[in-house]
Amino acid sequence: MMELRDRTAIVTGAGRGLGRSHALALAGLGAKVVVNDMSGENAENVADEIRAGGGEAIAFAGSVTDEGKVADMVADAMAAFGRIDILINNAGILRDKSFAKMDLDDFRTVVDVHLMGAVVCTKAVWEIMREQRHGRIVMTTSSSGLYGNFGQSNYGAAKMALVGLMQTLALEGEKYGIRVNCLAPTAATQMTQGVLSENALTRLSPDFVSEGLLALVGDEAPTRAILCAGAGYFARANITLTKGAWIGGGEGAAYKVVEAWDRIGDRSGDMVPDNCFAQSQQELAGAGVDTHASAAKG
Numbered sequence: 027m028m029e030l031r032d033r034t035a036i037v038t039g040a041g042r043g044l045g046r047s048h049a050l051a052l053a054g055l056g057a058k059v060v061v062n063d064m065s066g067e068n069a070e071n072v073a074d075e076i077r078a079g080g081g082e083a084i085a086f087a088g089s090v091t092d093e094g095k096v097a098d099m100v101a102d103a104m105a106a107f108g109r110i111d112i113l114i115n116n117a118g119i120l121r122d123k124s125f126a127k128m129d130l131d132d133f134r135t136v137v138d139v140h141l142m143g144a145v146v147c148t149k150a151v152w153e154i155m156r157e158q159r160h161g162r163i164v165m166t167t168s169s170s171g172l173y174g175n176f177g178q179s180n181y182g183a184a185k186m187a188l189v190g191l192m193q194t195l196a197l198e199g200e201k202y203g204i205r206v207n208c209l210a211p212t213a214a215t216q217m218t219q220g221v222l223s224e225n226a227l228t229r230l231s232p233d234f235v236s237e238g239l240l241a242l243v244g245d246e247a248p249t250r251a252i253l254c255a256g257a258g259y260f261a262r263a264n265i266t267l268t269k270g271a272w273i274g275g276g277e278g279a280a281y282k283v284v285e286a287w288d289r290i291g292d293r294s295g296d297m298v299p300d301n302c303f304a305q306s307q308q309e310l311a312g313a314g315v316d317t318h319a320s321a322a323k324g
Contacts, residue, residue, distance in 0.1 A: 028244045031056035034107040035243070036099070038090050038147060039117030041068025044166075044213050047232035048114050048239055053081035055240065057112065060103045061085045064117075082107070090117045090143030093150075100150045110151045112162045112243045115144035115188075125179045133180040140166075140184035144191065152204075161204035162243040165192045167252065168210055172263055189252065189265070196250040197301060205249035207242040210263060211235040212256025234258045266296040267305060272312040 035052045039045040041063030053059050053076040061076070063069035066087030076083035084106050088095030103110050119139050121132035144165055155161025170178045171185025189208055196206040213235045214227040238255035241247065252263040271289045273282045283290070299305065310317050 028240060029056050030112075030244070033111040034058045034060070034103060034109050035112035035114065036060040036062060036103060036110060036147070036151070037114040037116055038062045038143070039064075040072055040114075041065050042072075044211055044232040044235060045114070045116040046072050047213075047236045048116060049083070050075065050079075051233070051236035051240060052112065052114075052243070053079065053083060056081075058082040058107045059084075060099065060106075062090070062099060062117070063087060064089060089139075090115075090147050091138050093146055096146050096150045100154070104154070109158060110154050111158070111160060112164075113147060113151050114164045114166075114239070114243075115147055116166050117143055118166065120178075121180060122177045124177050128180065133183075136180040137184045137187070140181070141187045141191070144188055148191075148195065152199075155199070155204050156202045159203040161199065161202070162247055163192075163195065163199075163204065163206045164239060164242050165189070165206070165208045166211065167192075167208040169212070169254070172210060172252070192252075193250060193265075200249065205242075205247045207248060207250065208252040209235070209239055209242060210252060210254040212254075229257045264298045266293075267299050267308065268292060268296045269294075270308065270312065274313075 030052060033056070035057045037045050037049045037052065037059060040049040040061045045063070049059050049061050049072055059073070059076055059081065061069045061072045061083055064087065066085065069085035069087055073083040073085040084102060086099040086102060088099060090096060100110065117139060119136060121136050123132065148163055151161070165188040167188050168181065168185040169175070170182040171189065174182055192206050192208045199206055211232075212230055213232040214230040234257060235255045238253050238260050242251065242253060254261045254263055268291060271286050273279055273286060297304070307317050
């Protein structure tokens with residue numbers, strides 16, 4: 027059975043809903059938990075729940091977009107527990123409207139909370155985790171970002187940006203024992219009221235999602251994974267690259283791309299690249315160019 031004893035976790039937006047479920051699940055496995063929320067009362071209530079169950083927790087009220095507050099939260103965590111092992115970037119808001127009707131302030135606000143809030147919190151714990159040579163960071167992405175959803179251009183853009191952040195931080199953190207993953211939850215929370223049917227909401231307990239979260243924070247956690255979770259069902263999402271087709275340049279090349287569209291998009295044999303260079307390596311190899319440094323020197 028996985029245990030998180032001697033581990034400390036920060037969970038943002040943990041005063042209710044999915045964040046609360048995450049905090050309780052982590053505490054249930056022995057982690058010491060910092061419960062963050064905009065509402066101090068809600069954060070304290072969850073911390074009380076954890077303590078009543080025999081766990082250790084402190085509450086911290088503040089926005090994830092406030093760098094000063096986040097720094098204070100991290101300082102409080104270190105003072106109370108001496109280390110920070112797990113960061114769950116869960117805090118979020120909705121400002122749904124079609125793009126044509128959306129105010130740019132609403133776009134910026136959603137991106138600021140979801141994306142920059144995760145950046146601020148991650149930056150605040152990054153050096154601590156590097157020095158410990160151990161860290162587990164989970165970004166909360168969404169099917170709205172991965173696949174799109176009408177009326178959520180701001181939310182979808184922020185959520186897909188978190189995938190890009192995860193991809194790079196996983197590479198940069200690997201040699202320091204820092205593993206970074208994304209969780210794409212489907213759960214009945216305050217943000218989903220009025221979006222899903224009542225029947226669907228009853229089946230989408232946040233607790234089911236938190237069971238998947240636990241696989242992303244243990245000693246054997248993967249890195250660069252996107253885990254989709256809801257109603258007790260789990261799946262992996264991937265950003266893939268097809269084999270494509272070499273068209274060449276010059277006159278008529280644009281028309282050839284159109285003509286070869288089905289071949290370019292053929293999903294058979296597609297791959298999950300290790301990093302961004304896989305695309306250029308595939309393109310150059312398809313053009314018959316040797317990409318090895320020795321060949322370039324020769």
